[in-house]
Amino acid sequence: KNIYISNERLLKLVNDLLNISRIESGRMEMKFEETAVEEIVASVIEELKNVAKEKGVYLKFEKLEKPLQKILIDKDAIRQVVMNIVDNGIHYTSQGGITVKLNPALDGTKLKISIKDTGEGMTEEEIPRLFESFSRGGAGTRFWTEGIGLGLYVAKKFIDMHKGKIWAESKGKGKGSAFYIELPVSQRR
Numbered sequence: 347k348n349i350y351i352s353n354e355r356l357l358k359l360v361n362d363l364l365n366i367s368r369i370e371s372g373r374m375e376m377k378f379e380e381t382a383v384e385e386i387v388a389s390v391i392e393e394l395k396n397v398a399k400e401k402g403v404y405l406k407f408e409k410l411e412k413p414l415q416k417i418l419i420d421k422d423a424i425r426q427v428v429m430n431i432v433d434n435g436i437h438y439t440s441q442g443g444i445t446v447k448l449n450p451a452l453d454g455t456k457l458k459i460s461i462k463d464t465g466e467g468m469t470e471e472e473i474p475r476l477f478e479s480f481s482r483g484g485a486g487t488r489f490w491t492e493g494i495g496l497g498l499y500v501a502k503k504f505i506d507m508h509k510g511k512i513w514a515e516s517k518g519k520g521k522g523s524a525f526y527i528e529l530p531v532s533q534r535r
Contacts, residue, residue, distance in 0.1 A: 363496070369503045376420040376507050383457060383529075384414060386425045387446055390432055398436050403464075404443030405436065414450055417457060417531050423504040424529070427512070430497040431461045431525045438523070439465030450531070459527040467523055468516040476514055477502040505529075 368374035391407045398405035428446075435444040442464025449458040468476070479499040505512040511528040 369500070369507075374503075374507070376423060378418045378420055380416040381419050381421040381424075382413065382416050383419070383424070383448060383459065384409065386421055387428055387448065387459065390425060390428045391446065393429070394432055394436060397433075398443065401436060401439075403436060403439050403441070405432070406443065406445050408445060408447045410448060410450075414448060414457065415531070417529060419508060419529060420504075423507070424527075427501040427504050427527060428459065428461070430501050431527075434497065435461060435463035435465060435523070435525075439463045442522075455531055457529050457531055459529075460524060461527075462522065462524040464522045467519050467521040468514065469519060473514050473516065477512065 387407055391405060395405050432444055432446065444461065444463045447460045447462075449460060450456070451458070477498050479496060502512050505527060509530055512526065514523060514525050516523045
């Protein structure tokens with residue numbers, strides 16, 4: 347089990363470094379296709395539910411009553427973004443858990459994914475640096491020593507390539523965090 351975990355960690359690091367290299371050299375290409383974001387989120391929740399359970403925290407996806415329209419995205423890139431943020435939420439939460447929601451804009455032009463945790467939270471000073479390369483908040487260095495601070499940087503680059511927005515909010519240390527991903531709902535790229 348330890349070898350498997352170490353292998354997965356190393357694989358994630360190598361993939362992050364390769365993605366950064368491709369992004370910064372302008373060689374990263376998105377493969378946009380009509381995709382149901384609910385399916386991406388559900389697959390991430392399914393993949394990480396046992397990790398959350400082992401840690402003793404909940405992981406839930408609050409689904410909408412009606413399915414949303416498919417939107418034009420690179421499903422692998424968006425999956426990696428959601429996976430990274432949910433995985434971080436699990437690592438930085440010791441009590442409570444993580445909740446993921448989808449919120450379509452009333453005018454139908456945007457889709458917002460919110461990922462909220464009851465974890466360590468962040469200071470106002472930490473938030474602006476979260477999406478920089480090799481940047482980690484204070485909780486990151488204390489609670490999860492394996493991370494090197496590339497995941498949110500890659501996430502921001504992927505969201506930028508979708509002409510979307512990503513940001514974080516927190517009411518302070520010990521008060522949890524909320525990450526938001528906003529994607530345009532357009533028919534063309």
